[in-house]
Amino acid sequence: MDLDDIIHSLKNFEGVTRKRPIKNIVSILNDAYNVSGNTYLGYGDDASAIRIGDGKLLLLAADGIWGRLMDADPYWAGYCSVLVNVNDIAAMGGKPVGMVNVLSINSSETCYSVMEGIKDGADKFGVPMVGGHVHPDTPYDALDVSIAGIASEDAIITSCDARPGDRVIVGIDLDGRPHPSFPLNWDTTTHKSPEDVQAQIDIMAELAERHLVTAGKDISNPGTLGTLGMLLEASNVGARIEMESIPRNRSVDWDSWLKMYPGSGFVLTTAPENVNECVELLESVGITASDAGEIIADQRLYLRVDDDEGVLFDLKSEIITGVTEEKL
Amino acid sequence: MDLDDIIHSLKNFEGVTRKRPIKNIVSILNDAYNVSGNTYLGYGDDASAIRIGDGKLLLLAADGIWGRLMDADPYWAGYCSVLVNVNDIAAMGGKPVGMVNVLSINSSETCYSVMEGIKDGADKFGVPMVGGHVHPDTPYDALDVSIAGIASEDAIITSCDARPGDRVIVGIDLDGRPHPSFPLNWDTTTHKSPEDVQAQIDIMAELAERHLVTAGKDISNPGTLGTLGMLLEASNVGARIEMESIPRNRSVDWDSWLKMYPGSGFVLTTAPENVNECVELLESVGITASDAGEIIADQRLYLRVDDDEGVLFDLKSEIITGVTEEKL
Numbered sequence: 008m009d010l011d012d013i014i015h016s017l018k019n020f021e022g023v024t025r026k027r028p029i030k031n032i033v034s035i036l037n038d039a040y041n042v043s044g045n046t047y048l049g050y051g052d053d054a055s056a057i058r059i060g061d062g063k064l065l066l067l068a069a070d071g072i073w074g075r076l077m078d079a080d081p082y083w084a085g086y087c088s089v090l091v092n093v094n095d096i097a098a099m100g101g102k103p104v105g106m107v108n109v110l111s112i113n114s115s116e117t118c119y120s121v122m123e124g125i126k127d128g129a130d131k132f133g134v135p136m137v138g139g140h141v142h143p144d145t146p147y148d149a150l151d152v153s154i155a156g157i158a159s160e161d162a163i164i165t166s167c168d169a170r171p172g173d174r175v176i177v178g179i180d181l182d183g184r185p186h187p188s189f190p191l192n193w194d195t196t197t198h199k200s201p202e203d204v205q206a207q208i209d210i211m212a213e214l215a216e217r218h219l220v221t222a223g224k225d226i227s228n229p230g231t232l233g234t235l236g237m238l239l240e241a242s243n244v245g246a247r248i249e250m251e252s253i254p255r256n257r258s259v260d261w262d263s264w265l266k267m268y269p270g271s272g273f274v275l276t277t278a279p280e281n282v283n284e285c286v287e288l289l290e291s292v293g294i295t296a297s298d299a300g301e302i303i304a305d306q307r308l309y310l311r312v313d314d315d316e317g318v319l320f321d322l323k324s325e326i327i328t329g330v331t332e333e334k335l
Numbered sequence: 336m337d338l339d340d341i342i343h344s345l346k347n348f349e350g351v352t353r354k355r356p357i358k359n360i361v362s363i364l365n366d367a368y369n370v371s372g373n374t375y376l377g378y379g380d381d382a383s384a385i386r387i388g389d390g391k392l393l394l395l396a397a398d399g400i401w402g403r404l405m406d407a408d409p410y411w412a413g414y415c416s417v418l419v420n421v422n423d424i425a426a427m428g429g430k431p432v433g434m435v436n437v438l439s440i441n442s443s444e445t446c447y448s449v450m451e452g453i454k455d456g457a458d459k460f461g462v463p464m465v466g467g468h469v470h471p472d473t474p475y476d477a478l479d480v481s482i483a484g485i486a487s488e489d490a491i492i493t494s495c496d497a498r499p500g501d502r503v504i505v506g507i508d509l510d511g512r513p514h515p516s517f518p519l520n521w522d523t524t525t526h527k528s529p530e531d532v533q534a535q536i537d538i539m540a541e542l543a544e545r546h547l548v549t550a551g552k553d554i555s556n557p558g559t560l561g562t563l564g565m566l567l568e569a570s571n572v573g574a575r576i577e578m579e580s581i582p583r584n585r586s587v588d589w590d591s592w593l594k595m596y597p598g599s600g601f602v603l604t605t606a607p608e609n610v611n612e613c614v615e616l617l618e619s620v621g622i623t624a625s626d627a628g629e630i631i632a633d634q635r636l637y638l639r640v641d642d643d644e645g646v647l648f649d650l651k652s653e654i655i656t657g658v659t660e661e662k663l
Contacts, residue, residue, distance in 0.1 A: 025471055032438065032469055035450035039457035039464045046433070046463050055465030057433045059485055065393070067483055069435040069467045074474075105374070105385045107397040109437075109479035110360065122363035129367035135374050136367045137383030139397045141360055143353060146402075146475070151437035151468070153481035155395055157387055 010315040013250075016262050017319060022191075022228040023236070023327060046335050051241050051328065052166045053095040053224055054156065064163060066156035068095035077148045080188040081117045085124025086131075088152040090196065090270060091227065093132045096156035097208040098225035098273060100164040100215025103132070103156045108139035111149040121150055131196060133205050162215040167334065169222040169242035169276040171304040176220075176282065177231060178289040178296035179272040180207065181256040191230075191263065193256075195270035206292040207271045214288060219281045226272035229327070230265050235274045236308055236320045236327050242276075245307040245322065248300035276302055338643040341578070344590050345647060350519075350556040351564070351655060374663055379569050379656065380494045381423040381552055382484065392491060394484035396423035401556075405476045408516040409445045413452025414459075416480040418524065418598060419555065421460045424484035425536045426553035426601060428492040428543025431460070431484045436467035439477040449478055459524060461533050490543040493662065497550040497570035497604040499632040504548075504610065505559060506617040506624035507600035508535065509584040519558075519591065521584075523598035534620040535599045542616060547609045554600035557655070558593050563602045564636055564648045564655050570604075573635040573650065576628035604630055 017023065033050045040049030047064055048056040054068035070091045076084045089106065096103040108125065112118045129136045134154070183195035196204050214220050222242055226234045231253060239246055255264050271294055277285050282298050289296035300311075306322040320327065345351065361378045368377030375392055376384040382396035398419045404412045417434065424431040436453065440446045457464045462482070511523035524532050542548050550570055554562045559581060567574055583592050599622055605613050610626050617624035628639075634650040648655065 032446065032450055035447060036454050036457075036464060039454040040466070042457050042461050042463050043433075046465055048465075049463075050466050052466075055433065055435065057463065057465060057483075059432060061389075065432055065483055065485075067433055067435045067465055067481075069437050069479075069481060071437040071439065071468045071470050071479075073470070104387060104393055105371075105383065105395055107383065107395045107481055109397050109399040109481075111399065111477065118360065119363060122360055126364050126367040129364075129370050133370050135370050135377075135385070136364060137374055137376075137385060137395055138368070138378050138380075140399045140479070142399050142401070145477075147473075149439065149473075149477065151397075151399075151479040153395070153397060153435055153437075155385075155393055155483045157393075 010312045010317045013262060013312065014310060014317050014319050017232055017265060020230065020233065020266055022230055022266060023233040041335060047160065048165060048334060053098040056158065056163060062160045064158045064160055066096055066099055066101045066158055068092055069151060069153040072150045074149065077150060081120035082124040083186060083188060084150060085121035086128040088150055089125060089128025089132055089134065092152050092154035093134055093208060094225040096154055097211040098164065098223055099158055100162055100212050101156035101158035102212060103134040103154055105135050105137045106152055106154045107137060108150060108152045110139065111142040111145040111147060113145055113148045117148045131201050131204050132208065133201060162218065164215050164220055164223040166222055166224050166238045166241035169238060169244050169302050171244055171302050173221050173276040173302040174279050174282050174298050175246055175248060175300045175302060176275040176277055176285050176296055177253045177299045178275065178294040179254050179269050180293055181254060181295045182293060183270060191266050191268060193267040193269040203293065207294055210288055210292045214285060219285050220275045220277045223273055223275040226269055226274060228268055230267060231274065232265055232308065232319060238274060239308055240322050240327050243306065245303045245305045246300055247303055247309045248311065250310055250312045252297055252299040254295040254297055338640045338645045341590060341640065342638060342645050342647050345560055345593060348558065348561065348594055350558055350594060351561040369663060375488065376493060376662060381426040384486065384491060390488045392486045392488055394424055394427055394429045394486055396420055397479060397481040400478045402477065405478060409448035410452040411514060411516060412478060413449035414456040416478055417453060417456025417460055417462065420480050420482035421462055421536060422553040424482055425539040426492065426551055427486055428490055428540050429484035429486035430540060431462040431482055433463050433465045434480055434482045435465060436478060436480045438467065439470040439473040439475060441473055441476050445476045459529050459532050460536065461529060490546065492543050492548055492551040494550055494552050494566045494569035497566060497572050497630050499572055499630050501549050501604040501630040502607050502610050502626050503574055503576060503628045503630060504603040504605055504613050504624055505581045505627045506603065506622040507582050507597050508621055509582060509623045510621060511598060519594050519596060521595040521597040531621065535622055538616055538620045542613060547613050548603045548605045551601055551603040554597055554602060556596055558595060559602065560593055560636065560647060566602060567636055568650050568655050571634060573631045573633045574628055575631055575637045576639065578638055578640045580625055580627040582623040582625055
């Protein structure tokens with residue numbers, strides 16, 4: 008697969024293009040994100056953050072489970088609703104505290120499987136599902152989960168603070184397998200103990216407390232480079248990435264790998280002098296990490312494969328989410 | 336309308352009967368509500384509560400907006416998604432901190448109206464909508480909103496602490512009108528200033544801090560007596576209620592009134608010596624309140640109209656949600 012093919016494939020990947028309507032929606036909400044004056048981070052990050060006193064931040068995130076995931080494998084949908092939310096809090100350097108869900112039920116069999124998945128996810132990640140709301144009579148099955156976490160204002164990881172000169176670290180747990188029903192879900196957690204899984208969540212808070220990273224995001228539906236693109240967009244910077252430096256399980260080809268949603272995977276930026284410590288910490292919990300490139304002022308994501316280089320995203324003319332993130 | 340007709344009508348009211356599947360769902364989740372050991376209140380209350388240190392509780396609630404509300408009036412659906420969530424936190428004596436949403440969009444026109452409603456709701460109630468998730472391509476329109484709040488462990492209002500001998504106070508803002516699209520929505524907020532609306536939210540925290548109430552809930556889809564029934568179920572008690580003592584706007588007949596979802600309405604229980612102070616505080620912010628009956632050990636809700644008395648809910652043999660609430 009040559010560079011042009013990879014770029015074309017990633018640019019048109021549904022995991023990336025589905026993000027575009029976000030900008031329009033956010034524009035309608037306008038200043039609703041800060042009506043109380045306590046908001047620290049509004050739209051545009053993995054979780055939002057609100058000051059609650061004593062230097063503490065309440066983190067809030069919500070994720071809906073893609074309908075086709077619910078239809079194809081409701082147990083996995085329930086399990087993933089926990090995983091994706093916990094990762095949103097971890098990516099901010101926060102501690103997940105609890106979750107609530109809204110479940111819309113058409114089939115009670117589906118409902119049962121979804122709840123089983125949620126229960127197992129809560130056990131695995133150690134985050135309680137404390138309540139929610141049920142629509143017992145919808146013409147469709149759907150699941151939305153929200154999570155709250157706590158972080159400190161002086162040790163939060165945002166998506167908007169990457170600076171030119173930073174190094175880009177990609178960390179992915181390579182000990183996994185594509186999920187049988189969803190070849191782009193890189194399942195790294197179902198075969199691991201709760202202790203091992205939770206250690207991977209906790210390491211992000213450790214990175215935050217040690218002030219080792221300048222920005223970070225968990226790798227989600229847009230895949231490794233789509234997620235990095237969102238981070239670059241939020242930080243108003245670009246990057247130059249060496250594809251072969253991204254950690255990969257060699258059983259998966261590059262095109263699929265770059266679109267994977269890993270159970271545990273993060274893109275981080277850090278000052279050059281902190282690269283080694285970041286990599287060591289991530290690898291201490293089984294997340295394979297490496298320096299995959301640099302942050303640049305030019306707002307483009309350049310991808311290099313062998314001796315070829317091309318532009319994956321030109322963030323001056325294209326948008327991924329189009330949402331500007333700012334700290335308040 | 337005689338007593339039997341009212342009882343039959345309320346028992347079969349969809350706002351009440353839709354609550355029944357909750358028990359089955361909660362039973363699947365089993366102990367997922369306390370996997371971290373920090374949960375203070377799990378399922379069964381307006382919001383769940385989790386200890387976050389220093390005697391503080393994080394409150395979390397989620398509400399989905401009924402599909403028919405989205406279809407009929409998406410602006411009002413968006414506005415109500417804020418109102419119902421804020422009331423859930425208020426009913427616990429908490430301070431609402433922020434909200435997130437998951438929006439599933441089929442029609443972009445609907446989406447625009449929903450977001451306008453959310454924005455106006457956030458402005459009115461002073462609670463920021465800080466983020467969320469969008470499904471841009473669902474075959475239906477749906478909106479789920481979650482809210483986080485903060486309360487103190489020593490001043491939280493639960494649904495499970497009503498005691499025999501307590502008085503039942505019903506407080507409803509009578510300055511409203513049935514919503515044009517939804518005759519069972521008693522709209523008390525759109526014509527009021529943010530200051531007046533927020534004063535009604537804040538008064539619940541004041542009641543909590545003064546330790547004036549033993550239990551409380553905001554009146555929601557099940558209406559005044561359906562909501563009281565849920566409180567009785569959570570507290571394992573019954574009540575004897577005098578219908579004519581429930582505050583009512585006389586432009587609405589009793590059957591409709593008792594099914595109304597008011598913009599601001601609460602059922603509270605209190606020791607007899609605190610009734611007057613509760614009523615005064617509620618009325619100081621425009622919520623008409625009165626002593627409507629007493630809490631009894633017999634787990635039935637007896638309704639008295641004129642000289643007739645009947646059983647509306649027999650909670651030993653029937654369930655509303657069937658969820659047992661307990662403090663951990």
